[in-house]
Amino acid sequence: MSWREGSVAADHTFACCLTHDVDRPYKTYQAAYNLLTERDPSQLLDFLPNRNAYWTFEEILELESDLDVRSTWYFLDEQHIIRDRPVRDVFNPRAWQLYAGRYSLSDPRIQQLITRLDENGWEVELHGSYESYRDADLLESEKETLESILDHEVTGVRQHYLNLDWPTTWIKQREAGFLYDATPGSVTTSGFKHGYEPLRPFDDEFVVFPVTIMDTTLPDPAADWDATWNQCEELLLEARNNNAVMSLLWHPRYFSDDHPGFTRLYRRLIERARELGAWVGPVGELYRSLNHTGPQMATSRIRES
Template sequence: MQRIDLLKQDNEIWELFTRKEEYDNHSRDHHDRFLYSMSRHGDISLPRASGVLIEKGYSCEYPEARPFAICLTHDIDTVYRPLRSKILDILCALKGGDLTQVGYIAPQLCSKKRPEWNFNEIVDLEASYGACSSFYFLALEEGDRDYAYAIEDLEQDMGTLLDRGWDIGLHGGCEAYRDSEQLQREKRYLERILNRTVDGYRNHFLKFRVPDTWELLEQAGFRYDTTLGYPDSIGFRNGMCHPFQPFNIHTNREMEILEIPLAVMDRTLFSYMQLNMEQAWARMERILEAVERYNGVITILWHNVFMTGAPLRIYRKILEYGCEKGAWMTGCREIEAWWRKGGMEPPRIYNAPGLEISGCFPADNPEQTP
């Protein structure tokens, strides 16, 4: 039985998977986002839609028989740090008694680049655990809302990331998620700087409209998106801990774009949920265990500005956990390419002894082979 048909059998799961409650819903925060606190689906700590598929016999295999995947990503919102911001961080660290953080920031007071211009340090850290990741850069022009840096200034740094095997995608500006012209302009801008096609996307502030943003991304030529996650709670927004092709209930069709859903963002843990390090890791470990149980993919967003102090220690613990568990720790580009080749395999059907017939593959496309 096809995956879509399986999910349709349970009305609650189907509505969770399709995000039906977000269609034409006018409940939004001041950033025009649908929040977890607005949802009627309570517990999102378990991937219930993925669970249905796995329980029905679907299975996933990863390179080198890895048990699950940790998809590592970084949104680059800023690279230039104002002096005032650094001083405020020092004052906050002093108030909290975090002398290590004070010692880290203090030498950077006279530097324009540090600690936000830290791409090489991030890459070196991940490489030490056998991991790689995806970086999402803003491609805004001076005068655009939330313009923070000139993408041309980072051309050499982005070239180094690509040369080392890391991935680069577009971090869409505040209006790109609902403005086709703006979205395509930003995509062309980044592609011109990189001199290559940009396939991956995540919107600034996790701004997203279901299903409109997926449609705009398809029209713009993106292969995958990784925005679908809540800013105010970690977990599985549509019950999936696996990449999936969204189903548009307005058009009654499965879309071509692949969604690699976001499960955890650093700001969610430390700002929205206001967890301390111990609480953050406890919640993080619970989510990791759920994804491992379902042989899934957990996508994690860690901003470059969170690569200090307690947030950095949590990120290291994630890498250590993945290393100990034998997880495939990589970026979205490799996840997307792997998924298109086979991804989630359906149950095997045995018609007679020695005769094995397999069903459909990820897009329920009979022409697709494992």
């Protein structure tokens, strides 16, 4: 049975899910790093009070509203390098990369953003912390924290850094109460590495939606728009030709001036997907419309990286 039968994408050629991982909504040490490494004097502007180049949510919501689409937002409840990590991590550069400069779900501004997204039709789900992909208790705790802000259940998850130990991660996610995972993908390349359909690793209602295109894996559109766009359009055409489910992952900071061209690229991907007959929307909406009873879709076994 086709995954499209009875779903919101039934009358469309393919599905294109829009997703955002909220990793670093505040630009902190990056301004100093860019100033020193790139000798870019414009980075000095980011030291001004009340300026935050990575708080791009207004721009994203305006863009998606203008295109009449909604997306899924994965919010992170990461450990704090001083408060939560071992003392030795203070002297570990890798630990600073993983745990420093993050945000807290107790931040009133973050909570207001989460509530606004949820109340206006966007989907809010969990971005599992770096250590959580093998820890059901940690996942459940993070899930409960986000649910306390939303005042309703969280059903989807994507692991931070796309960490995945299969099938262990999916087992832990199910134990924590999740219905779907959106983690599988590559941090270096784009494409349909795990096939064209959603995956059912346990032949039941738990569904996996791999990432197809992530902003960090693409060529710089500001340096060579044609090369970047050609790569993206090829994947859109591949999705159409194979009645696929594809997923776009755009980090909010990639809508900032630090990453010129990526906002234009995101908009063009959505427009072109629709021109090719795609259903475009959040992962959870597609999940809820799938047939989870009766004959299951043909099960695809994800290949280990």
